[in-house]
Amino acid sequence: MTLSISFLGGAGTVTGSRFLLEHDGRQVLVDCGLFQGLKQLRLRNWAKFPVDPASIDAVLLTHAHLDHSGYLPALVRDGFRGKVHASSATVELCEILLKDSGFLQEKDAEYANRHGFSKHKPALPLYTLKDAEAALRHLHAVQFHERLSLPDGPDILLRRAGHILGAASLECSWGGVRIAFSGDLGRFGDPVMVNPESVPEADYVVVESTYGNRRHEKRDPQDALAEIVNRTIARGGTVVIPAFAVGRAQSLLYHLERLVSSGRVSRIPVFLDSPMAINATELLHRHSGDHRLTPDECERACGIAEYVRGVGESKALTSNPMPKVIVSASGMATGGRVLHHLKRYAPERRNTILFSGFQAAGTRGADMLDGADRIKIHGEYIRVRAEVANLPMLSAHADADEIIAWLGRFHRPPRMTFISHGEPEESDALRRRIKDELGWACRVPEHLEKAVLE
DSSP states (O other), X not given: XXXXXXXXXXXXXXXXXXXXXXXXXXXXXXXXXXXXXXXXXXXXXXXXXXXXXXXXXXXXXXXXXXXXXXXXXHHHHTTOOSEEEEEHHHHHHHHHHHHHHXXXXXXXXXXXXXXXXXXXXXXXXXXXXHHHHHHHTTEEEEOTTOOXXXXXXXXXXXXXXXXXXXXXXXXXXXXXXXXXXXXXXXXXXXXXXXXXXXXXXXXXXXXXXXBTTOOOOOSOHHHHHHHHHHHHHHTTOOEEEEXXXXXXXXXHHHHHHHHHHTTSSOOOOEEEXXXXXXXXXXXXXXXXXXXXXXXXXXXXXXXXXXXXXSHHHHHHHXXXXXXXXXXXXXXXXXXXXXXXXXXXXXXOTTOEXXXXXXXXXXXXXXXXXXXXXXXXXXXXXXXXXXXXXXXXXXXXXXXXXXXXXXXXXXXXXXXXXXXESSOHHHHHHHHHHIIIIIOOOEEOOOTTOEEEEO
């Protein structure tokens, strides 16, 4: 029997990663992500899953970000009964992210119903906190570099991808075919995270292309961050940083601590207003193999901010007029507590809204960076008069050069390279580079396409 792969998500878009492997009547899903960004993408989350969840034997996760793990509660609710295999840190992060996702979806639906701004009567969550808790019982930790044979399924091996804590590149050997999934690749030489590990060889490769047509700015992120913070504080403003709770928030705390300790930024109050980010930050100590920081550096980075846990504390922070830095989720301003801070601080010119990496099309982050003078939050339009800036060099995604460098370490060309997890322009640009520079066969699959792997 041949092995096949179906691209149920992460094809033609940078979100919703879902890749279905099929062999001899068995099915294994690699990643189980939410679609985010444009409305037509988000509607896919509500559509019937392309295959019966009960027919899937196992799920393999490359990492915990919701565009790779966030659909798991719905998959389990709708009939999946197998195990979900992931690295130890990914399992712990999923416990934070999935419960938070279910809780926020319930709260968002409740808020929409209370204020009557949803077109749906009533507005419903995609899944609930209870659904998320049920999904977590299916997670099982896998050690890096230890090959695991799944019953009647593939042999799998995880290597560190350097993107966030627990992020992995995944190798599957099944039916005599070896296929490697890059997952989301991190940066080479990042001051916080480890370098992405090489994969020696594979018959087929599925590689991400988030930054497939771009190179990250080489400027020192601390220089750029110091300029923006000092400029904002000088005019009596607040810096609001929408940050991914897992990965980016921790990097930002590290850089802010370094700037304050060196005297390049005055000792202004720094707040981490995201229970999920707070919990993720505390995991740095337990998973030292996934990052470069010493225990002392972890302690200092975690100690630079005042942690805001309760809703009442968050509301008080929103109304506090003193100059400060607020780091709050979500990174693309699609939900979470940061929306309340944007409603308060975006209309005033003295403030700065500072993004820290990729913003998917259709998100508030992308709109603001494109110059939108108003954004819609909770059914009302908010004026954007604050300075809007971005620190793309803080991205946790490899840029085009780094992706090519990672691929270039394979000992032999694969039979085919499938380019995924990118917008069409980015994916096609990476396809041309792989073809021209590496001489490999490669293509960009379409949504729901199925390919037979000989």
